[in-house]
Amino acid sequence: MITEKLYEKNAYLSRFEAKVLSCEKSEKSYRIMLDKTAFFPEGGGQPSDKGVLSGAIVSDVQIENGEIFHYTDKPLNIGETVSGELDFARRFNFMQNHTAEHIVSGIVFKKYGFDNIGFHLNESEVTFDFNGFFTAEQLKETELEANRRVWQNLKVTAFYPERKELENISYRSKSGIKGDIRLVEIENTDMCACCAPHVKNTGEIGIIKFLNTEKQHGGTRIFMKCGAFALDDYHNKTSDIKAICNALSAKTENAKEAVSAIKIRLENEKAAAKELRNELIEYKIKLFDKSKSAMLLAGADMKQLQMAADGLHKAYGGVKIAICENDDGCLFVMCGEAGETEEQFKKLKLSFTVKGGGRDKIRQGSITAPIESIKKYFGV
Ligand SMILES: [Zn+2]
Known part of the structure; x- marks a missing residue:
């Protein structure tokens, strides 16, 4: 190796002077060899140092075929003495x-x-x-x-x-x-x-x-x-936990308990909301406009959609559909007499990208499309 490794003798050397031995244009930068360097080249799992060489930014340092090369954004004159400075904090x-x-x-x-x-x-x-x-x-x-x-x-x-x-x-x-x-x-x-x-x-x-x-x-x-x-x-962790505790109105030393409490509360709220939604489905079925075939249910899961579609079909006959908006379009459940349901499902697949299936009286799955066009299709 031609280049003297100053970083081996003194790991704290952040400024040094060296002579430029070669400078070639490489793809996006300049490839420079010095007679000595304090820049550690990438090796042993550690990235190379960064810094400057007489105003040229050193973004990478590599050992190639046993020689150390500095990659810079500007060329340096061969034979000239340059001053180097490392990003020493890094x-x-x-x-x-x-x-x-x-x-x-x-x-x-x-x-x-x-x-x-x-x-x-x-x-x-x-x-x-x-x-x-x-x-x-x-x-x-x-x-x-x-x-x-x-x-x-x-x-x-x-x-x-x-x-x-x-x-x-x-x-x-x-x-x-x-x-x-x-x-x-x-x-x-x-x-x-x-x-x-x-x-x-x-x-x-x-x-x-x-x-x-x-x-x-x-x-x-x-x-x-x-x-x-x-x-x-x-x-970072201290400021994160402070922000979390501010949001929860809790002391930082009680963060864990505050999160547990909110999780329990959320589970309870979910269970209560589910019950209310089930009741709501029953009311919506009673008040359903018979001239329509579909019902929109915000926040419902597949089970609730099944309950709604099945309830509508039992109350009013014909093929009835319950839908709930999701990120890509909607979830749906279709319920009716076997032949009719199959026919409606085929029609739906001709109009939209539909995932899912089913048999006999039920078809269910998801539709990928803008929600407005889905609503228009079902008349809701
Ligand atoms: Zn080591």
Whole structure:
């Protein structure tokens, strides 16, 4: 590799000067090689850094055939010295979350023997996968233990050991790593082969929070947010819960109870509304205009439509239809003597897109069409 990796020696370097070695136009941007760089290229599950190079916006940095390329919106002159500046707030968030991942993986490996088999980090989500399953208690313990390591403010160091020295060090590693091994050591916690920038002391991580887990590929995926990501998440959740509690006129500490109460109330209201609607159907059947064949019932379910169509047919004879508007058109139930009902259903299918079916005296389903044209068809 031609480019000197400044980010390996100093993860906190956010401004630097470098010489432009090459600049080519690529599809939508310019592809630039420097003699040295503080921009971390995408790798090991971590996105590349972003920032500027003498006014040119760096949107991506990649290692291609062993060389580092910066993708910019403007060309730079070959041979010129340019000044680079990273979006360091973004990079530092990545450093916090990446170092936290080492802590958790180290603890899990030592305590449960599970390997970290996948890691993904971006601006909104950190996930990592283990080849084993945890109980809820084990997850809680792991999270607490990881945070203890944060509170102890342990040293994080990176180094390239000699080949001989490496033989005597036990470390976690992905299979198939080529070239010199860079080890990242977290005091009394973990030793892992890794190319990315990390924080210098674990205290800088602030907090390690597991948000969720999923079982997959014969193991567990953990969703986590640490440091600034976790604070952001906490802020969003706090303001969400405040908004929910304002809407429910409840104190934030009673949010769960307030939601349970409203769920129960809603179920009761639903049951009461159903009863009232059933009564309403009976009245509507009594007051039905005999010259019509259809009845419109707002908010009714299939059972209520059946009740209405059947009641109308029994009271007045002929094929009777009950409909209820939905998002795409309406639900319907048709009830009459077998032959007539079949005939009416065939006619309906010639006029609209109809899903559903039935036999003997009943046809039911849904019609996809503007409600106004459905109403016109049925004369309601
Ligand atoms: Zn790492």
